[in-house]
Amino acid sequence: MNQTESRKHEHIRISLEKNVASHHNFWDDVKLMHNALPEINKDEVDLTTKLFGKKLSAPLVIAGMTGGYIKAKKINENLAAAAEKYQIGMGVGSQRAALENPDLKDTYGIVKNYDIPLRLANIGASQLVLWGPKKTLENAQKMIDMIDAHVFVICLNFLQEVIQSEGEANAKGCLSAIKQLADDLNTPVVVKESGAGISFNVAERLSKTKIAGIDVGGLGGTSFSAIEHYRANMINDKLHERGGKTFWDWGIPTPLSILEVGDATGWELPIIATGGIRHGLDAAKALALGASAAGIARVLLSPADKDAESVLFEINTIIKELRAAMFLAGADSVTKMADVEVDSWM
Numbered sequence: 529m530n531q532t533e534s535r536k537h538e539h540i541r542i543s544l545e546k547n548v549a550s551h552h553n554f555w556d557d558v559k560l561m562h563n564a565l566p567e568i569n570k571d572e573v574d575l576t577t578k579l580f581g582k583k584l585s586a587p588l589v590i591a592g593m594t595g596g597y598i599k600a601k602k603i604n605e606n607l608a609a610a611a612e613k614y615q616i617g618m619g620v621g622s623q624r625a626a627l628e629n630p631d632l633k634d635t636y637g638i639v640k641n642y643d644i645p646l647r648l649a650n651i652g653a654s655q656l657v658l659w660g661p662k663k664t665l666e667n668a669q670k671m672i673d674m675i676d677a678h679v680f681v682i683c684l685n686f687l688q689e690v691i692q693s694e695g696e697a698n699a700k701g702c703l704s705a706i707k708q709l710a711d712d713l714n715t716p717v718v719v720k721e722s723g724a725g726i727s728f729n730v731a732e733r734l735s736k737t738k739i740a741g742i743d744v745g746g747l748g749g750t751s752f753s754a755i756e757h758y759r760a761n762m763i764n765d766k767l768h769e770r771g772g773k774t775f776w777d778w779g780i781p782t783p784l785s786i787l788e789v790g791d792a793t794g795w796e797l798p799i800i801a802t803g804g805i806r807h808g809l810d811a812a813k814a815l816a817l818g819a820s821a822a823g824i825a826r827v828l829l830s831p832a833d834k835d836a837e838s839v840l841f842e843i844n845t846i847i848k849e850l851r852a853a854m855f856l857a858g859a860d861s862v863t864k865m866a867d868v869e870v871d872s873w874m
């Protein structure tokens with residue numbers, strides 16, 4: 529295993545074995561107004577939606593987590609089987625490992641064996657700057673082909689980079705690299721945070737590019753600072769162990785980030801709400817705040833590490849909960865969820 533492969537493996541292992549959630553889940557602060565007379569039938573609630581032109585049976589996306597080492601293939605396969613069965617979106621983790629070692633391509637490419645309506649490719653933003661425009665375009669196309677992606681995700685992960693022992697916290701030039709790629713690529717580009725959220729100001733700058741959407745990737749769920757805290761602890765790196773603890777809860781809460789991004793973009797770009805979604809009720813809250821879909825990562829990791837049936841059970845449950853929440857809020861379609869009253873917040 530090279531350094532990138534073993535890092536990916538450690539991230540998964542730590543996420544499975546330790547509590548790496550932020551100390552507060554901000555979805556608990558959002559309450560949907562109960563509708564005692566919904567005047568709709570639960571079984572008639574329509575969960576279908578369109579995201580980046582693709583029809584999903586429910587407004588859910590499995591957020592990119594893995595690929596790039598042997599065991600990740602099975603995790604991605606178990607997730608892919610569920611994404612196919614329930615016709616929802618699915619992302620893979622950063623594909624850098626397979627660019628460095630083509631033998632690892634199928635740890636991501638396995639998702640191509642499944643009929644998934646929306647597949648999302650993924651790379652960290654700092655790579656774009658390192659590569660420069662020509663190589664970025666070439667590599668982006670390779671990553672898209674690797675999984676037959678419909679969307680290319682650029683992941684902003686500077687919190688992780690700054691805490692990680694071997695991190696590359698070089699953000700200069702990222703925005704123009706994003707702009708360039710969104711201009712050059714035929715595939716829609718989405719910008720995603722990975723746990724620290726996107727502010728009004730950042731969304732406003734991003735909205736001047738040709739990106740097709742934003743995944744707010746906010747605070748409240750998996751904390752990459754926490755993951756790096758445990759990684760540093762494993763190698764007795766006291767400095768980064770301490771940094772991981774200090775910045776454990778750094779970031780913009782996911783619900784707040786949805787509002788910031790929506791306001792900055794005039795609610796014209798689709799917003800994926802990833803960060804701390806634990807069940808269908810959290811997903812319903814994300815829709816009520818204006819997100820187009822909810823992104824789910826760590827809740828699916830442990831089932832995916834077990835078997836496909838466990839992921840199927842989890843997603844089926846999330847969908848049932850989402851339907852129940854929509855019924856109780858009186859919304860019989862995904863679009864109508866945006867009109868549901870948010871009872872209290874913070």
Ligand SMILES: Cc1cc2nc3c(=O)[nH]c(=O)nc-3n(C[C@H](O)[C@H](O)[C@H](O)COP(=O)(O)O)c2cc1C
Pocket residue numbers: 539540543591592593594620621622650683720721722723745748749750802803804805823824825826827829
């Ligand atoms: C083990 C692990 C690996 C991840 N790797 C990536 C990645 O490569 N690219 C990315 O955009 N996000 C990555 N993420 C972030 C998730 O996509 C998601 O934004 C984050 O975990 C918050 O969602 P959650 O609270 O549902 O876990 C990873 C998350 C986990 C738990």
